[in-house]
Amino acid sequence: MDRLHRQRCFNHAAREAVARCPSCRRYFCRECVVEHDDKLICAACQRKLTGPKKKRTSIVRVAARIAQAAVMFVVLWILFFAFGRILLSLPDKFHEGTFWSKAGGGEE
Secondary structure (H helix, E strand, C coil): CCCHHHCECCCCCCCECCEECCCCCCEECHHHEEEECCEEEEHHHHHHHHCCCCCCCCHHHHHHHHHHHHHHHHHHHHHHHHHHHHHHHCCHHHHHCHHHHHHHCCCC
C-alpha cells in the first residue's frame, strides 16, 4: 500500500497529497479537500453528499407547458369530434342490429 507522503494530489500533480478522500479513495492536496461531518473529503464528493440544488422553474417553461397542454386538449377534442362524425355517418342498417346478427351467427 502506498504511503501518503509518496502520493500526489489527484487534481494538482505537482503538489504533495495531505489527505485521502474516504468516499472516492483518491489523494488530494490542502486546497482540494473540505471538512464535512468531521472528515476531510474532496469537493466532488462533498457536492454529491450535499445534493443538487433545486432548479427554479422559469416562467417561459411554465408557459410552454401550459401551451402544450392546451394544444393536446384541442387535438384530442378534434379526434373525439371526428370519431363521432364517423359514427354518425354509418348507415342505419348497421345500428339496427342486422350487421351484428349476421357477423355473430346469432338469430335472424
